[in-house]
Amino acid sequence: DTAVSQTPKYLVTQMGNDKSIKCEQNLGHDTMYWYKQDSKKFLKIMFSYNNKELIINETVPNRFSPKSPDKAHLNLHINSLELGDSAVYFCASSQAGTGETQYFGPGTRLLVL
């Protein structure tokens, strides 16, 4: 069973389009995250939700809008995609948030042309 799953795995799109990435975890965790990994493998947190409430927003452009319909799902919608949005986006989850291990999904590879 996949603990943290993301769809799609690959996403190729044109500049200016709007796209969504979905994430689901079946671990019963309270907290979910979105990370961006650039071409140099640097991982940086974007958002964190705890029990459907936003708790971290790391100065991400407002073209990025996370949505958590329930605590098992955290989706990421991106408006007006730009070339610089090309990256791998990882979803993660943890039990309580602070001082707890985060478990990562397989990633969504976004390429904006």
Add this chain to the structure above:
Amino acid sequence: GESVGLHLPTLSVQEGDNSIINCAYSNSASDYFIWYKQESGKGPQFIIDIRSNMDKRQGQRVTVLLNKTVKHLSLQIAATQPGDSAVYFCAENSGGSNYKLTFGKGTLLTVNP
């Protein structure tokens, strides 16, 4: 500012040798540290963690050492195998109500058969 960095961006070892991957952190308030392994095309995978009230923790073939005096973290892999080839990240959590993990830059470990 707060940062986590690695001394060695790449490490090449022979199969069967021991590997040591180092990490420096700058936030003395950090109280929880994690090592992740990321294989090509996959998400980061939890390896081992340590809390700030410990200075050593052992797992299967892996040991994490924490030196709070010099703010240094290391991951030791015994009898390195080709399957250990990956990028290794250290991450820190500064505790309190902060749910955020700050990741280091990553070290690419290559195991030569």
